[in-house]
Amino acid sequence: MNAHDVKALRDILxxxxxxxxxxxxxxxxxxxxxxxxxxxxxxxDSQQSRHNADLFSVYIELTQNIRNYxxxxxxxxxxxxxxxxxxxxxxxxxxxYAIHSGNLIHRDDAAALSARLDDILALDRPGxxxxxxxxxxxxxxDGAMGAGLGFLQIxxxxxxxxxxxxxxxxxxxxxxxxxxxx
Amino acid sequence: xxxxxxIQGTRSSPEVDCDPATKTLRLEGExxxxxxxDFYKPLVAWLEDVLAENxxxxxxxxxxxxxxxxxxxxxxxxxxxxxxxxxxxxxGTAVAVVWRCDAENExxxxxxxxxxxxxxxxxxxxTE
Numbered sequence: 001m002n003a004h005d006v007k008a009l010r011d012i013l014x015x016x017x018x019x020x021x022x023x024x025x026x027x028x029x030x031x032x033x034x035x036x037x038x039x040x041x042x043x044x045d046s047q048q049s050r051h052n053a054d055l056f057s058v059y060i061e062l063t064q065n066i067r068n069y070x071x072x073x074x075x076x077x078x079x080x081x082x083x084x085x086x087x088x089x090x091x092x093x094x095x096x097y098a099i100h101s102g103n104l105i106h107r108d109d110a111a112a113l114s115a116r117l118d119d120i121l122a123l124d125r126p127g128x129x130x131x132x133x134x135x136x137x138x139x140x141x142d143g144a145m146g147a148g149l150g151f152l153q154i155x156x157x158x159x160x161x162x163x164x165x166x167x168x169x170x171x172x173x174x175x176x177x178x179x180x181x182x
Numbered sequence: 183x184x185x186x187x188x189i190q191g192t193r194s195s196p197e198v199d200c201d202p203a204t205k206t207l208r209l210e211g212e213x214x215x216x217x218x219x220d221f222y223k224p225l226v227a228w229l230e231d232v233l234a235e236n237x238x239x240x241x242x243x244x245x246x247x248x249x250x251x252x253x254x255x256x257x258x259x260x261x262x263x264x265x266x267x268x269x270x271x272x273x274g275t276a277v278a279v280v281w282r283c284d285a286e287n288e289x290x291x292x293x294x295x296x297x298x299x300x301x302x303x304x305x306x307x308x309t310e
Binding site for chain 2: 031054064133140145149150153
């Protein structure tokens with residue numbers, strides 16, 4: 001990357017109102033550090049306290065989702081490296097926040113993920129609450145690392161329908177991206 | 183005899199005190215540890231053991247929660263604890279739930295209400 005590329009990247013970040021961006025391997029300590037940065041950034045913004053809690057919550061669900069997926073699905077060290085790497089972008093548009101995330105998933109998992117998100121998108125607010133409560137009552141599946149509640153929680157927190165995209169990546173991977181408006 | 187479990191809090195995991203003498207499980211701080219279920223599994227087991235031992239006793243088995251933030255894995259683990267306590271309550275065991283929230287932390291107050299509203303056990307949500 002040269003100076004010109006840096007400017008081009010900055011222009012994209014500015015145009016998209018990105019106030020925080022991260023791209024790279026996600027470890028628990030990176031998640032904590034970045035989470036602290038998000039909370040600190042928001043501290044001055046006291047009348048937005050509800051939004052702040054929501055932004056932090058969506059951020060944690062998205063990043064821990066990526067790590068849990070990598071831990072469960074990775075086949076070998078190289079696969080772990082690819083699956084455990086994430087992109088996190090926080091945008092401030094006017095007075096509301098949006099968070100974008102992106103990560104690679106196995107091509108074989110794309111259809112199931114897409115079906116799961118479409119099911120969630122088909123639910124209205126009471127439907128989301130009912131689905132959330134049902135999941136809460138279900139036993140945790142053997143070996144599961146998450147409660148299966150993350151996307152439901154994110155959808156309930158989002159002020160607009162969540163937006164997702166699955167686009168071709170090299171080899172056996174698909175790039176999954178998600179946008180959540182708070 | 184059930185043993186005491188004490189765990190120091192970190193930036194992402196709560197301070198834990200499971201005290202068999204007071205039959206109280208206390209959680210305080212943040213809760214989004216890595217491998218959340220592994221973190222909570224021994225605590226749920228501790229609670230089950232204390233509930234089993236306490237059958238018929240008059241001092242309540244108490245869950246004392248003061249968590250500022252919970253990821254969904256923690257929420258699920260807490261719901262499992264509350265379900266166990268609710269079953270014990272319906273079977274005649276004395277139980278109590280105290281959930282302490284910062285009054286400004288609206289989301290935690292809402293969460294506490296949502297988790298507790300369908301249960302029959304006695305609870306108190308204290309906003310401080």
